[in-house]
Ligand SMILES: O=C(O)CCC(=O)C(=O)O
């Protein structure tokens with residue numbers, strides 16, 4: 001198994017390390033004619049010396065690996081590091097962490113002697129973590145260990161001769177605690193021989209490599225081989241047997257939580273002493289961990305409003321809840337069942353009729369460069385249009401006088417709507433009177449697409465016949481939206497779609513209270529669109545009052561917005 005485990009390939013690294021060092025010195029040679037440092041004999045001596053060092057530090061290397069788990073990809077014994085240990089430069093950019101340990105440093109030498117005698121020593125575990133975190137800091141990275149502060153305090157307390165702050169069992173017993181009374185094996189004896197060893201508690205199920213696994217048999221090897229974190233609690237002898245033994249053949253058949261080297265997830269173990277496995281060792285029974293690495297442990301990572309929150313609404317007279325400005329709210333079947341196209345047909349017929357009757361502004365106009373058509377037909381010209389607006393007003397609790405509607409027609413699958421912000425995003429005047437965009441779809445199903453303005457994430461919401469959607473002010477500012485274009489083979493199969501879009505004001509989307517953790521710097525605010533109108537500055541803006549840019553004089557740059 002050794003050859004398949006990337007953690008076990010450190011020998012190659014040390015050889016490579018030696019060779020690197022060697023090659024560099026060989027090239028240099030000596031100006032005074034003395035033999036180059038890289039000659040055959042000195043190479044041999046170096047190799048021998050390095051081999052000895054390697055053997056001597058093998059137990060420490062194994063211990064470090066077992067304590068840090070998958071926080072590091074490799075541990076290397078090195079003579080090149082200045083401090084105790086460091087994260088290899090190239091390994092940071094390659095996103096593989098190689099920890100180089102300075103074999104010549106007195107702290108490492110002391111740690112090495114402790115590693116050989118006892119591995120359950122909390123001091124040793126804390127020191128390994130602290131040295132690793134110090135190396136991370138040196139490399140310009142943040143400490144990975146969530147217990148960093150606590151460990152530092154404990155070390156300071158110890159050095160000042162002040163007792164530990166927290167009960168010993170919750171500090172050092174989180175991982176690999178060997179306390180199963182059924183296991184009257186050597187491991188328990190070893191643990192109790194150690195100073196600072198964890199207390200034995202028969203009620204606590206040992207957390208073995210994130211598995212709360214209670215061994216039923218007397219075969220300690222089976223449990224040992226199931227996870228090497230448990231092995232780190234044991235003698236060097238047992239570690240060796242794990243290193244060279246097969247790990248796959250000892251998992252309990254059918255058990256999800258037993259370790260297996262063939263299971264890739266098994267490598268995602270929590271390291272020894274990791275406070276995230278507290279629960280099992282606090283005495284909770286039946287607590288088992290998941291084989292996933294938790295990196296975002298900081299509550300601040302979710303104590304913010306999201307870029308978008310998605311909610312599903314129900315058919316009712318009113319939406320019956322408050323919405324936030326980052327919500328996209330979808331109501332399937334808002335107007336009709338998705339297989340019932342009678343409303344679509346009615347609407348098309350009524351608008352055609354209004355056009356035939358010469359109703360004002362009822363004719364179709366191309367939107368932008370003809371992506372699709374719009375009609376400025378007055379809702380009064382079409383009873384179905386009026387009915388739809390009334391339903392929207394009631395359901396979303398919109399203030400009637402604030403409502404402004406658009407009638408879009410996607411004649412077939414070739415039509416689409418380019419990504420854009422609705423005007424309220426960049427018009428202070430509109431933004432002040434519109435806090436929601438609502439849309440309803442009739443006809444062929446198309447997708448409402450959102451693309452985040454900063455990170456470009458695309459999110460699609462299929463709009464089946466009869467569906468309604470709404471989104472809040474921040475969604476409009478932080479995302480562009482549209483109806484995505486389709487590949488030609490899909491276009492051919494699609495018929496027409498009508499969407500009626502309404503902008504306006506609703507108390508259901510009124511802000512207040514819970515705007516916690518809003519990171520305004522991460523997204524563009526309305527001020528990002530607070531640009532002067534170049535047309536206005538040149539003397540004439542056809543949009544007049546409806547212009548999305550500011551009518552102020554003075555030269556400035558105008559951003560391209562849709
Ligand atoms: O057709 C749709 O559903 C979206 C239309 C839209 O975004 C708009 O008219 O501003």
Ligand SMILES: [Fe+2]
Nearest residue numbers: 420421422481
């Ligand atoms: Fe829009």
